[in-house]
Amino acid sequence: MNEVLRTIEQRFSCRDYDGRPVDKETLQTIAKAALQSPSAMNLQPWRLLVIADKAMVDKLDCAAMDYMKSLPDKGLYNRIMERGGKVFYNAPVLYLILKDPAAGSNWTDVDCGIMTQNICLAAASLGLDSVIVAMAHLSFRGEDADELKAALKWPEGLEFGMGVLVGHGIIKKEPHEIDWGKVINY
């Protein structure tokens, strides 16, 4: 098996990190892999916000938890509390993929999804762990959303696309089981 296939096979969603920082060169290598993602008509309808300041990642985690707590339905909040009370799992780095509606693409979500996977695979190939976190959008739903976006230099008009946490995992787990029944051979 070649390196690429091994990386794809070994990637898994890591939900517990030791919090140690990731060095700048590695962050840049991952960002480069993200930017190398294909996009429909090469419109590149995205920006990549790299948050490598753990204090900020923790702040965003708290913002998401506070928002969930403020909802009339406490179901989601209670579920997260039962499994550790963190949506960002003590990770030191959060890559936020922002969608650019001004690019005028019909395929922005697909493009951002491909960038998401490039980040995960690049991280895995470098011996790091990762997890995709759609829940990161909850960090920007509360009363302090504008303040947080301003602090992050989130460009005007751009929307949340996806989040990916990267770091050094404490817990390793087996990748999910594949289901060959999903393949239709004609």
Ligand SMILES: Cc1cc2nc3c(=O)[nH]c(=O)nc-3n(C[C@H](O)[C@H](O)[C@H](O)COP(=O)(O)O)c2cc1C
């Ligand atoms: C679009 C998308 C959103 C996801 N959002 C979250 C999330 O918010 N929190 C989380 O812990 N995992 C999230 N995941 C990770 C999935 O739960 C995980 O990929 C799935 O259970 C398969 O496990 P594996 O990645 O270990 O193979 C997300 C995955 C995808 C593709």
